[in-house]
Amino acid sequence: MKLIFEKSVPGRSCSLLPPCDVEPVGLPEELTRSAAPSLPEMSETDISRHYTELCQNVHGVNCGFYPLGSCTMKYNPRIDEEMASLPGFANVHPLAPAHAVTGCREVLDTARKYLCEVTGMADVTFQPAAGAHGEFTGVMLIKQYHDSRGDKKRTKIIVPDSAHGTNPATAAMCGFEVINISSAPDGCVDLEALKAALGDDTAGLMLTNPNTVGIFDENILEITRLVHEAGGLCYYDGANLNAVMGVVRPGDMGFDCIHMNLHKTFATPHGGGGPGAGAVGCKEFLREFLPKSALMDGGDHIQVRGFAGNFLVVVRALTYIMTLGREGIPEAAQNAVLNANYLMRKIQGTFEPAFDRICMHEFVLDLSEFKKETGVSALDVAKSLIDYGMHPPTMYFPLIVHEALMLEPTETESRETLDWAAEVYRKLYALAHEDPEFMHNAPHSAQIGRPDEVRAARNPILRWQAV
């Protein structure tokens, strides 16, 4: 595919603005740009076709099965898009006077109320723009809490080794020392390791439940109790909320603050990597520490993003929550779990689940024995799926399972899709025994073969340059 710059023809343009109807004014000489930026010069036809071409090499969840573990790729409803594009939401200035934006306030207040109920929290902020950003905000609540009590010795955050990389990175960004504790063989928190790590220097624990191998940690009440007893707080990573929303509430598990991924659990589109929204909820005693906007709200609070957050993403999430409602929310969670267990059992017998027990909304396949037998790795299997038009699952995560493939089908997949997916995995299992070489070189029918990532990292070419 040609780059847009390679399609640019000097002199071409679109006609978008009328001539200026007032006197021109120039910038001071010393602040004037020396040469115009080299942006593409194209007609609207060519722009349209360029992006159509790019589109044909993009795979979205609305286009096909996308079982990325830990990402909750569920169908993105079109009505959510329609609501977010209403001029009454899109064309509103964040600093308009309060009486002119009561509709925006209603969206935020309603979404807040519903999410508090779903998660068992007392308040929610929508300022964080992403999951990791929500984590940062949540841990900052913990930090402010201890600082406000003059409890300066609490410098450590406990993170299980099964956690997503953002967890320790976030803790470090908040100035905490990260204490990694190893998981029990079943992927759950090792209570003895936790007890050994707890002390009066513990600021808190970061945990997701169900955990990153898709298992509900039945010791959760004991875990949060132990942390509280040591004087620490418990932060819930809401990446896996889709398994339990409307069935179990993080607040009832003993968590003090949480983040939710509106772009996972609440079906707002991923957009190729954003925008999302990492709403953060907390119990009553932490409310005073929630972020606000200096310009919109005044006062002296922390702030993690400009203005109030990704408002149009909240509109989408609210539309979704209102659609599902009281019955639909737990229904989504229950069927997410049903679909995952169904798919896992259908694949089992070829690739083996890392844990042979009821899973939650996702499950992990452990391909280490398979690799020893056939020489075919999890990466090879993932790349081979591409030849079947199926998006690969999450690879090599969590770190506690070797040669891992993590699948999360979500509740919006039909049985036929799950049956077909299982069939493809079984086919690949057989192929690995018959023709491993073919799989080492997969994909064969995608737009490109395997890219040379080493070359990309050794000789970075990060922009196009005219020759």
Added chain:
Amino acid sequence: MNYPVDLKYSKSHEWVKMEGDVAVVGISDFAQDSLGDVVFINLPQEGDSVSAGEAFGDVESVKAVSDLVSPLTGTVCAVNEELLDAPENLNSDPYGAWIIKIEGITGQEELLDAAAYESFCAEEG
């Protein structure tokens, strides 16, 4: 796998060679093999102090980062800047592509000879 006998090795897979009072440090063949293709190295500066058992830099492959752990306590007196342009030398010539030289040595970690290091690697792998 190559284990030159004239070198000493640390358990974190660095090798050490003494040139008079100066120690020359690099990573072993086992290390470069486990890392895969090295794409970048983060080096300390001349004059930095290093401590035995602590990280003095790191090596990046496409999918991972590994700390470089100093086998000795002392001061960095030379840095192999060629590696910034050609990190792949660590893969192709691990015993020729030295990383840092240390002088003023006041302490060290446990260092193994080639045979002991080879057994250690056999157990790890």
Added chain:
Amino acid sequence: MGSYVPSTQAERQEMLEAIGLKDYRDLYRDVPQSMLLDRPLDVPSGMSELEVSRAVSAMAAKNHVFSTVLRGAGSYDHYIPSIVKYIPAKEEFLTAYTPYQAEMSQGVLQSIFEYQTMICELTGMDVSNASVYDGATAAAEAAAMCRDRKRRVTLVSAAAHPDAIRVMHTYCYGTGDELRVVPMKDGKTDLSALKEMLTPDVASFYVQQPNFFGQLEDAEALGQAVHEAGAMYVMGCNPIALAIMKTPRDCGADVAVGEGQPLGLPMGFGGPYLGYMATTTKHMRKLPGRIVGETVDSKGDRAYVLSLQAREQHIRREKASSNICSNEALCALTASVYMAAMGPRGMAEAARQCMAKAHYLAKGLCEIPGVTLRYTGAYFHEFVTELPRTEEVLQALEEADILGGLPVDGGVLWCATEKASKEALDQTIAIVKEVLGK
């Protein structure tokens, strides 16, 4: 009740039986029973699409959409070409995930590579990342990337956007680093104050261009002072202004960041927006966030991949310099389409018109007794006036469907973009004159 679960009750029962279970409760048997919610959620019942559409549209209808917007302060009402709304709405772009599987996502990767290139062109820098959350967080991330073991203090101009300052302050509070605010003088950063504050522990200085009050800063002089003190220079520039304004590169910036909302994103009550970050080759490996690089595939054809990932959280974990895991991909795509649709001439035209209309408005307002420009320096498209009886004036403008400037520090911060017609500006001036004449 609304539902996106395709399976029927019968199918669900069959699936349960196929895995040896009887009902849904069996799926949650590992959950301590006391923790299961034993009542329905206290939220309203689900709705059909028609009902939801009515309910949410009713909320939107409670908002007033002004036909003329003369308020900026970090969110700008620019003309968004139709194609710029249409392309990011394509289902593939909209519903794709992060392009970790390069073979299946060349379209997304290439679009990001194109975006990175355009940002480099706009800023004069060598390398751009794939975007961060917004301009305020970009400023905070830039401050973090400039710190090293010896230099930890960040300086920020008092004339930067209050939200950006507060976000930078929050990020500094996180890592236990200091943020010091350089005072203003006559609406711009006080250069002599800056020089005094550039102590050897300062890692970087951030200035917004044009600044929050609309004034154009002496960017080069500020940069020189910063470099003489051995610190790094970060500029946060308005991207529309950059079409005609001296680039941060030419002003000596080490890192160029900014709020990309003016590049085709609606005001949207504050978000989603777009933070751009670009730097020189020298500092490339310190840049946080995703970056797309060019390479070849197994057949030798050109291909794009997420690159330099060893900087990132999923590899470095607690040693990562930032926890950022995503970008604002769809917003970056929107910005790219905007820059392609407008082209270099279109963007320059938009910039010139913003400037012309703002100056026209200022001139007309300042002919009214009692209304004067607070700062006398050169400005781009925003300016502050003294304005008696601010409330009354804004109320009268509102009645004419015009959103007037933002009350700030006892004055009013006005903004005019290319969207403001001469008629609307004349009407604004007439209304202000009328109110103040009473």
